[in-house]
Amino acid sequence: MLYRAHLLSPEAPARLKDIPDGGLLVDGEGRIVDAGPFEAVAAAHPGAEVLDLRPHWILPGLVDLHSHLPQYECVALDGLELLPWLETHIFPAEARFRDPEVAAAAARLYFRHQLAVGTTTSVAYLTVHQEAADRAFREAERSGIRAILGKVMMDRHTPPALLEATDASLAQSEELCATWHGRDRGRLQYAFTPRFAPVCSMELMKGLSLAAQRHGAYIQTHLSENLGEIDRVRELFPEARDYTDVYASAGMLGPRTLLGHCIHLDRSERDVIRESGATMVHCPRSNAFIKSGIMPLRRWLSEGISVGLASDVGGGPSLDMWGEMAMACNASKLRWAGQRIQARRLEELEGLDAALRSRLAEALDLEAEEPVDPALAFHLATLHSARALGLEAVIGSLDAGKDADFMVVDPSRVDPAETRAILRPDEVLSRLMYRSDPAMVRAAYVRGKRCHALEA
Numbered sequence: 001m002l003y004r005a006h007l008l009s010p011e012a013p014a015r016l017k018d019i020p021d022g023g024l025l026v027d028g029e030g031r032i033v034d035a036g037p038f039e040a041v042a043a044a045h046p047g048a049e050v051l052d053l054r055p056h057w058i059l060p061g062l063v064d065l066h067s068h069l070p071q072y073e074c075v076a077l078d079g080l081e082l083l084p085w086l087e088t089h090i091f092p093a094e095a096r097f098r099d100p101e102v103a104a105a106a107a108r109l110y111f112r113h114q115l116a117v118g119t120t121t122s123v124a125y126l127t128v129h130q131e132a133a134d135r136a137f138r139e140a141e142r143s144g145i146r147a148i149l150g151k152v153m154m155d156r157h158t159p160p161a162l163l164e165a166t167d168a169s170l171a172q173s174e175e176l177c178a179t180w181h182g183r184d185r186g187r188l189q190y191a192f193t194p195r196f197a198p199v200c201s202m203e204l205m206k207g208l209s210l211a212a213q214r215h216g217a218y219i220q221t222h223l224s225e226n227l228g229e230i231d232r233v234r235e236l237f238p239e240a241r242d243y244t245d246v247y248a249s250a251g252m253l254g255p256r257t258l259l260g261h262c263i264h265l266d267r268s269e270r271d272v273i274r275e276s277g278a279t280m281v282h283c284p285r286s287n288a289f290i291k292s293g294i295m296p297l298r299r300w301l302s303e304g305i306s307v308g309l310a311s312d313v314g315g316g317p318s319l320d321m322w323g324e325m326a327m328a329c330n331a332s333k334l335r336w337a338g339q340r341i342q343a344r345r346l347e348e349l350e351g352l353d354a355a356l357r358s359r360l361a362e363a364l365d366l367e368a369e370e371p372v373d374p375a376l377a378f379h380l381a382t383l384h385s386a387r388a389l390g391l392e393a394v395i396g397s398l399d400a401g402k403d404a405d406f407m408v409v410d411p412s413r414v415d416p417a418e419t420r421a422i423l424r425p426d427e428v429l430s431r432l433m434y435r436s437d438p439a440m441v442r443a444a445y446v447r448g449k450r451c452h453a454l455e456a
């Protein structure tokens with residue numbers, strides 16, 4: 001099938017491939033055969049059936065690199081920080097997944113809603129329940145979405161309803177991995193999923209690291225999200241140099257490791273993460289919601305660290321990655337403005353000698369990096385996240401040889417005054433992010449198969 005539409009795809013962090021009258025040719029296997037100006041693609045492939053989608057746009061499907069399927073039902077209940085929020089809202093919701101029917105119904109809805117906002121690759125935490133995890137994989141398989149999922153592992157300091165024995169946790173996770181990792185030519189994959197260090201024993205973390213290596217599977221966990229959490233890790237692992245060292249000692253850090261949040265990290269921790277090839281996952285709406293802080297995203301990127309983007313439902317309020325991209329931009333602007341204001345106050349403070357002034361500036365972290373812009377946010381949610389998953393050759397952009405994971409978007413839906421002004425591609429992205437609306441995503445395709453279509 002040859003799709004005719006405006007094509008927009010990331011090439012590099014600051015570069016977009018923009019083809020106003022484009023052609024995207026997809027073969028019967030769901031692979032992109034050609035992508036370019038429509039006339040050229042049509043001439044090179046005479047006889048291809050044409051589906052004219054103009055005036056809509058085709059963009060690559062989005063990657064949500066970190067979220068919690070069972071938490072979808074309790075998003076947006078404000079008021080608490082991480083640890084009490086988990087106890088009050090999250091653990092009771094996750095306990096309900098001991099009923100596989102609850103889990104299956106929740107998974108059906110969740111993947112449907114992700115596809116409806118243009119997310120075609122879902123990386124998600126499940127619960128500790130093996131049967132529920134199996135049902136979630138089955139629903140992902142049926143929905144057509146690309147998914148990397150994992151049963152949560154927690155073997156200590158956990159409410160009794162969710163507490164696992166170490167051996168059982170490892171055995172069940174490995175069984176799920178053996179069943180699902182690589183299913184449907186790699187559309188479904190497994191991630192070993194220790195929730196975070198405060199609820200995991202070192203034995204569990206070492207065991208799952210070896211299992212993930214044996215299977216070539218992913219590892220996903222949380223790191224340095226909240227100050228209370230960091231204090232708890234210090235108490236529980238007094239022998240570790242810092243929080244990152246807990247995971248490093250367990251052998252958990254590597255190129256297939258996804259570390260959610262990574263807000264409060266000193267230089268030596270960042271060096272360890274960069275050298276391991278692990279990816280930090282930025283979840284700005286969740287970080288605001290549970291009062292965790294703002295990741296210095298540009299700074300981490302400039303240090304050569306891999307950073308992706310994610311909704312972190314239920315810390316984040318919605319599965320809409322467009323809204324998440326907008327928040328990544330806005331959070332970075334708030335951080336930038338806050339640092340400038342503090343720097344100005346310090347400048348105006350009298351009676352400080354130069355040495356004390358510079359120590360204060362350093363302690364207050366006043367070096368302001370440039371805010372994130374929409375083109376960078378789009379890159380993080382597409383090509384960069386694909387690279388973080390080792391799937392750069394498969395997804396993340398509209399290029400020949402990749403799988404046809406894409407969405408059809410109607411930018412007129414976010415044009416407030418219906419001016420139909422011609423905007424630059426980065427301006428269109430900006431509108432889609434800051435004014436995201438479910439009605440703008442007309443359809444979502446994974447491997448050329450339409451998995452979501454908006455009713456006309």
Ligand SMILES: [Zn+2]
Pocket residue numbers: 066067068222260312315
């Ligand atoms: Zn999370």
